[in-house]
Amino acid sequence: MPRIDAKHRGEGQAKVFMQRALNPLLILIAVAGLVATVVDHRRQAPIAAEYRQLSAAMGTLDITDPDRFIIRRLKTEDPFDFAWRFYRPADTNLMTRVQFFSGASSSTAGGSQGEVLLRVRLRFEDLGMRVFFKHGSGSSTSGVGNAELGKFVRSHWEDLDIQVTEVGEQIELPLDETVTLLRISVPDRLLEDLDDSVRDRLKRYTSREIKVVLGTPDALAKAGGS
Amino acid sequence: MSHGEETDSESFPSPPDVQRRRVRPSFHLLTILLLVAAIACWLSFYQLWSETQRMESELPSLRELARELVVSDPSMYAVVRHHQLWNDDFRWRIYLPPDGNYEIHLATREIAGDLPQPKVSKPIAPGEHELELRTAPDGDEVRVEVLLDGKVHLETREPDEWDDASGSVGGSKFSANRQQQPDQPLILFHRRFSFPNSGNTVRAPDGPGRGLVLWITPDGTPSGESAPRD
Secondary structure, eight states: HHHHHHHHHHHHHHHHHHHHHHHHHHHHHHHHHHHHHHHHHHHHHHHHHHHHHHHHHHHOOOOTTTTTEEEEEOSSTTTTEEEHHHHHHETOOOOOOEEEETEEEEEEEEEEEEEEEEEEEEETTEEEEEEEEEOOOOOOEEEEEOHHHHHHHHHHHGSEEEEEEOBOOOOOOOOOOOOOEEEEEEEGGGGSSSOOHHHHHHHHHHHHHEEEEEEOOHHHHHOOOO | OOOHHHHHHHHOOOOOHHHHHHOOOOOHHHOOOOOOOHHHHHHHHHHHHHHHHHHHHHHHHHHHHTTTTOSSSSSSSEEEOOOOOSSTEEEEEEEOOOSSEEEEEOOOOOOOOSOOOSSEEEEOOOOOEEEEEEEEEETTTTEEEETTTTTEEEEEEEEEGGOSSSSSEEEEEESSOOEEOOOOOEEEEEEOEEEEEEOEEOOOOOOSSSSEEEEEEETOOSSTTTTTTH
């Protein structure tokens, strides 16, 4: 009987001791967590400010699948300027085909994975219009030396058929598919507004559109665009 | 005696009861609240830390894409080229360390591998600046301008045949953000014009030729051909 009593008393003391030790320990852990949170919050403030500022300008790209092309269109001030953030998987060749009415050009970029900025910009000049395409470190310019056509496209910009991805919309592309980033075409109904000479010339063109298509060389070849 | 035995058995728990009590610890409400508080604090820390890590890992590529000027070492030059909006669009944001005087130079002829003699030079103050190199036809001439913070800082003219648009080699030396020691010339642009070869081909001149070079040197150092290239 005395043996059990001592044990019971010992348990009670241990319990009290634990209770006394546990509460301060938990307070210590909670305070440490609070301090760590406050310190990290202060450290994060400038990083978050810069991140917010840059991502407001450049958008964010969620690399959900690093084995796919990922594209997101950015907001631009100029209506004749289109820009996209573009992610390319490692060791993947990216081919771009720019169709500018009857003319077309292709370029291929390879190398390590990473993000680049793609840009398509139109410029209207006294002698016609030109398109500038920039992809990473490479660029190309194509043009049509027809002043009337340039004036027509500019003055009827709102009436042209313009297909382009929405600003902020993210597109994920398997490597065996192609994507049309931008397609601007002159609808038949507008041709009547043109001078006869320009209309006849436009009708002779094999294509009446400006189109930018991306994909791997294999995918573009399969799609008949290489 | 038997009563005593009964009392003993009621007063003191049997060994299985003791074991059951051992495995069922009781906590005060305060302890439970403290435990919840501790877990909440560390969970918020973990969330914040993960978010910070994610942003930190994305920032370098965002800076590269946004072409932001980043000056990690204030004693070095820093340069970033703005996004090219056209094939003749050459704009940079530069940083020149505060404890120095600098000159900006423009050359249009006698351009080879080394730095040529400048055609025009002017001082440029330390600090951050916007620079732009522009060429535009102007009557029978080509006007070459360097804009510093939006105002023409250097200007020269060349005859129309100076650039016959046959082609060129070289261009901007920088695209993404870079830093460079200030004891070397900061060569922003180096381009040599090609000239028509036989047939429809063009080739770069064997010796010094026409072109465009834009660079910055510390004031008082040789800015001509004796200056080393980066």
